[in-house]
Amino acid sequence: MSSSPALADAPPDPVPGAGPGLLGRWGAAMARHRSVVFALWLLLVLAGGAAFPALDARLGAPDFTVPGSSSARADQLIAEHFSAFGVEQDLLVVHSPSYTADDPEFRESVTRATAAAGAIEGVTGVIGPYQGDQAAQISTDRHTAFAVVGLDGDIAERVATATRLQAAVAATAAGDFEVAVTGYGPMQADLMEVETADMQRAETIGLPIAAAVLVLALGALVAALLPITVTAAGIAVAVGVLFGLTTWLTFDSLVLSVATMIATGTAIDYAMFLVSRFQEESHARGVTSRTQRAAIESAVAATLDTTGRTVLASGIIIMISLCSLVAVGLRMLDGIAIGVIAAVSATLCAAVTLLPALLAALGPAVRRGALPERLRPAIADDQPSAWDRWARTVMNRPVAFGLAGVVLLIACAFPLTTISHGIDMGMNSLDGHPSGRATVLVQDEFGPGLLAPLTVVATGPTDTPLPAAAQSAVLSFGAELDRDERVARVLPQQADGRVLLTVVPRDSFDSASVADLTREITDRADAVPGAELSVGGTPAVFADVSDRIAARFPWVITLVLTVSLVFLIVAFRSVLLAVKAIVLNLLATGAALGVTVAVFQYGLGERLLGFTSTGFVQVYLPMLVFAVLFGLSMDYEVFLIRRIRESWDRTHDNGLAVAEGLRHTARPITAAAAIMVAVFAGFVTADVLELKQIGFALAFAIALDAVIVRLVLVPAFMRLLGDWNWWLPRLPLTRRRTE
Structure with missing residues (x-):
């Protein structure tokens, strides 16, 4: 028999029969005062829903400005000394298939459009084709001409100006003439509309699939409706919070898309875990009637004391990971970090306030609309199952399974060695929009370099x-x-x-x-x-962004790993489990990014996914995906390890604890992963390439994490480590409290 390490004298997790902990008492309070909770959440949801149109109106374009950079200084100098030129130069394009620039009708159309452009606030000047360089501003066939329009202000102001400008010049078009504006600002304005449509399409695809998975995972229609209800409430409140933050901050449409994507996936997962645990706890207490108030409140308290702690730990890890993006010093990444943290905080609040109140109100009614018995998950089934057999199969051959899993992840990560960065503006997604049509005319008649x-x-x-x-x-x-x-x-x-x-x-x-x-x-x-x-200029801004991200990425990784390690040691009460979790998460994240490079940089499967490879991935994608995935994939690690820990504290049998933990968590983890994959994969249908890349990377990573890491590598490595899984040095903060 192998020698066991010295175990930490740490406070155990709540066990049946013990008094509820702080979070359990909180859950019981939510259950008792559920009427007040419902009233408050109703007001918050109504306020958040009412704020959505106003938030949508306040969204700006991504601000790629790098403070203190050469490109930022150039913009400042232009504004000071070449104000008529404008910080940004857009192109007002006039085209007619019937008339040429020599016809009076064409000249009149140009005059009307340039006059309308010059009257827009924020436009610093307009140089028409008849006042400027005719050879450069009129196409060879004479059917297309452009005016140079200078715009002033920061990126948000320029996009707002471009929107007004586009509407004003379009109103001047008459007869056989097309009039539209293109350039960085106008394209960003139209891209915001495309991204909004992409987000709505993704939700239309992902949420019905998530709902179906919830029904199968929880075994009843009412139980499945709870996570959807809580998620919708949390997202509504998140919208209200983001609207409030726009008083001091500027968010772009990408922030709303990413925040909604991540918050929806995590909120449904958290609520599903809590509902699943409540079903176990209420079954263990013999709850069959809503009149058993004491037993129902006790089940709610136990749910919050166990799975609720896990949910809070998972949410905190996501926030830690996202906070690291602030270290880069880019306003665009700052906005994403703040937006996602606000959204996850709102949905986390719903999970530990609104959901306990709903569970208490429903009691055994959560099982209404139950599926046929053969399709329902077993509740608190302590008999060995297929998951036990799988866990023991892996633990009987831990080296073989562990090596196979690690080799697979490393192979998937290999394309990272050839990664190439860039920034794709998404111009290919602008078909049907004014700036898209004007862009095509400029590219065909004058060359693409004029755009920026x-x-x-x-x-x-x-x-x-x-x-x-x-x-x-x-x-x-x-x-x-x-x-x-x-x-x-x-x-x-x-x-x-x-x-x-x-x-x-x-x-x-x-x-x-x-x-x-x-x-x-x-x-x-x-x-x-x-x-x-x-x-x-825009190319210089993009170059400065690339340089800044390359310089700060190592700092982001170091910050996330250091803070996460400390937090996980406290959460798991184990040093080796925390280190193992971080190493496996790094492998899974690297594998997901490697496959993303193979798909979007190499172009593997581009026809299937409906895009044309640019030969690179978005420059901020690796950093964003690392920060997000490190937090998201840790959800399942925390959920699984905490359940294994419960069994270990009771039995001190490592193999039994791993098998029991996998038995109780494999189905909900698989369902949770399927939900996240459905939500994220919906964004693979996006027209904007950056959303497609983010959705693909997150969906693939979650699938890889749930299947390879949680079901293969975790049991394999826990078997190899044995009792050393639970080793923790004796520190003052980890000693058992004595009464």
Whole structure:
């Protein structure tokens, strides 16, 4: 018999017959005062629902600005010294298949559109094709022309201006003319509409599947309705919270999509775990009538004391993971972190307040609408089952199963070694929108580089005017760029002793070639004598974002792992279980990201999933997916280990504890994973590529985690570790309290 390690003298989890803990007493209070709880939640849900239209109106575009970067400084200098030029230059496109730019009707259409554009607040100036460079602004066939429209303000203000601008110029179109605006701001405005439609479609697909899985997992219609009800209430309150936060913060449509996606999946899972445990606890107490108030309240208290603790621990881990994104220092990731934390907090609050009240009100009625007995899950069945046999099969050959699982995860993660980053704007999803049509016209007739050119602003030291020699050097630098085969043209401008070079690439601003060109220009700019050059424009912003994420990603990983390790040691009361959980989560997350790279970067299955590979993944995807997945996949680890811990505290038999824990959790974990996969996979139908990538990565990771990690690797490694699973050094905070 192997020697056992010294076990920590730690307080055990609540056991049957013991008095309820703090969370159990809270659950009992929710049960007793359920009428008050229902009234408060009704008010909160109504307020949150009423806030949704206002929140939708306040959503802005993703803000990729990197504080203190060269691109941010370039925008600031343009606003100060080239205000008529505008921080952003959009293109007002006029097209007619019947008339040409030489016809008076065409000229009249351009005049009406440019006049309407110039009257919009936030527009700094308009240069029409007849006032500017006709050779550059009128197509070769003379059927298409564009005006340059300057926009001022931050990204949120520019998107709002672009929305008003699009509506104003579209109203001027008459007869056989198309009039629309394209550029970064107009495209972002239309992308927000596309993302909203994507989110609604994903929910339409995912939620019915989740509802069907709930019925099978819980065995009754009423029981299945509870998680859906609680989730809907939590999301409504989350909307209200996000609306309140918009008083101080700006959120974009991606924040709402990601927050809704994650909060919906976690909320349904949490509620399902709690309802499943309540069914066990009420069955153990012989609850058959709603008049058995004491027994029902006791079942609610026990549910919160056991599974409720697990749910809280899981929610906290998700918040810890998401908080790490703030360390990057990007407003876009800050918004996602705050939005998801707010949404998860709201749904977590619903799980530990509204759900206990509903369970207390229903009592045994949660079993109404029961499925046929052969389809219902066993409640508190202590007899060995297929899951016991599976657990013992794995534990009888732990090395073989453990090695096979680890090799599979490493193989899936291998494509990460060739990962390539970029930012795809989602222009391919804009078909049918004004900016999409204008974008196609510009790309076909003038070249894609016009959509968002680079801007190079040259000043003297500390923003002083340039000496004459330095101005000549800057202009010579611009002439060199103009001869670069990757550059369509360079347009120099001078004002207040400063020089602005507008560099129009030949390729689209979100292409890999323009990203390389941007970095090369930035490097070469340092060599211009007597001048300080700041490189701006959308391509430069994207480059700065990529550099910032690459530099901060290791810090995010370190922060998440360190804080999670400490938290898990406290939650599991075990050092090795916490380390094992982190290592397995890293493997599963790496595997999911590797497969995501294979699909979206290599293009494997692109026809099946309905997209065209860009040759890279979104630059922020690995960091976002790591933070989210690390929190989500830990849900099942905490749920499984805490249930195994309950058995271990009772029997001190490691093999029996693992088998019992798997027996009680395998079905709900599998169902919970299926629900999350359904919710996340719904976003694979999105037209916007970044939503498709996020949905695919999360769905695949959860499936991998539930099947390979929880059902194979956890029992295998727990068998190999034996009693050392439960080792914890004797520390003051872990010693057993004595009465």
